[in-house]
Amino acid sequence: MKLVSVNNYHYRRGGAETVFLDHNAMFTDKGHQVAPFSMQHPSNEETDYEKYFPSEIEYGSDYSFFKKLRSAASVIYSFEASESLGHLLAEFSPDILHAHNIYHHLSTSILREADVRGVPVVLTLHDLKLACPAYTMLRDGQVCEDCRHSRLNVIRHRCIKGSLPLSSIIFAEQLIVRLAGLYRKHVSHYVVPSRFYINKIGEWGIDTKNFSYVPNFVNLPEQSWHNSDDGYYLYMGRLAPEKGLPTLVKAFIELKIPLMIAGDGPLKAQVTELAQEHKNINLLGFLGRDEMQAYQRNARAVIVPSEWYENCPMSVIESYGIGKAIIAADIGGLSEMVAHNDTGLLFEPGDTDSLISTIQHFEEIGPQGRARMGEAARQACSENYSPDSYYRRIMKIYEQVSQ
Numbered sequence: 241m242k243l244v245s246v247n248n249y250h251y252r253r254g255g256a257e258t259v260f261l262d263h264n265a266m267f268t269d270k271g272h273q274v275a276p277f278s279m280q281h282p283s284n285e286e287t288d289y290e291k292y293f294p295s296e297i298e299y300g301s302d303y304s305f306f307k308k309l310r311s312a313a314s315v316i317y318s319f320e321a322s323e324s325l326g327h328l329l330a331e332f333s334p335d336i337l338h339a340h341n342i343y344h345h346l347s348t349s350i351l352r353e354a355d356v357r358g359v360p361v362v363l364t365l366h367d368l369k370l371a372c373p374a375y376t377m378l379r380d381g382q383v384c385e386d387c388r389h390s391r392l393n394v395i396r397h398r399c400i401k402g403s404l405p406l407s408s409i410i411f412a413e414q415l416i417v418r419l420a421g422l423y424r425k426h427v428s429h430y431v432v433p434s435r436f437y438i439n440k441i442g443e444w445g446i447d448t449k450n451f452s453y454v455p456n457f458v459n460l461p462e463q464s465w466h467n468s469d470d471g472y473y474l475y476m477g478r479l480a481p482e483k484g485l486p487t488l489v490k491a492f493i494e495l496k497i498p499l500m501i502a503g504d505g506p507l508k509a510q511v512t513e514l515a516q517e518h519k520n521i522n523l524l525g526f527l528g529r530d531e532m533q534a535y536q537r538n539a540r541a542v543i544v545p546s547e548w549y550e551n552c553p554m555s556v557i558e559s560y561g562i563g564k565a566i567i568a569a570d571i572g573g574l575s576e577m578v579a580h581n582d583t584g585l586l587f588e589p590g591d592t593d594s595l596i597s598t599i600q601h602f603e604e605i606g607p608q609g610r611a612r613m614g615e616a617a618r619q620a621c622s623e624n625y626s627p628d629s630y631y632r633r634i635m636k637i638y639e640q641v642s643q
Contacts, residue, residue, distance in 0.1 A: 262459075322350060335359075336361075362428060363429075388444050394411050429450050429452065476542065502525070547590045553573070565585070
């Protein structure tokens, strides 16, 4: 099968990019021909197909007035991306186009371009953009579903970087996309990594009959590392309020148990200050993949204290793969990924006391209890998040839309 695989960025920027690149590598290893399509970016991984990549667009960059106007139009519908993709489709003649994150950069123009050329489109929903204009259902660090009743709230609340112009552009983008039916008309099937997202999007009145649950995947290491325990807990991810950082740090200051925090983000300065005041709080900064995995292997457990609707975080799957239990907030897709008292423990999101008591319980179950959870986590990874499971599910969808 010949596949054009599409994502805004062609480098490991976040979870969506990891899935996109690993998906491409897997299908190439399986003998399929894969042509990536992204926008130009200095950090992109090299590919023979980068000559087709359209120009880079970066939100809120300090462009000239006329370039800002052009960029705003491209956010809504990028004729350059559509034309560039058309050249690739004409030369490559794919059987399927599989898109990941495309909005605000490549735009939904590529969906129409593929469909009118007779190429079936599969779209993975890494977030809630299909329903929420700001794609996160998050405002001021709290869950927000106001746009369920009126999308104008994205302007009223200035949900996009606190900017009225940017929020207005995104409102216009979603209005045009919805009126033109660009998703409805041009996407054959949707891949959704969590059942929670399918249900949540359905609650907003969107037809989910062509949605399939396909969780993300990770290559299972040969060795389980649940017995490697240096006594610390690990947080890995963005340093932001919606990720539960204030709740997490407050809990560990009281617990006085070592906490390692890996990542970067808007709360870096505050976390750095707290780390200087409290010796059990350690800020590692942004880590490369190998460094991150080393800290995962030696952690007692990995904590995911999110206070927004997570989808299917790679941090959970990767930790499961090395046999680490997860202590997670009971919210969004996390609730279905973490089996309480089996592969880890769940606590009330945003509740410091709940997190403290959950950590204390995890300490009390001792090495044997924690090892049991680690083995259950690794088994869950093998059964639910393996490359073979992902490949079978995706191929079933490809065969279905190709008929």
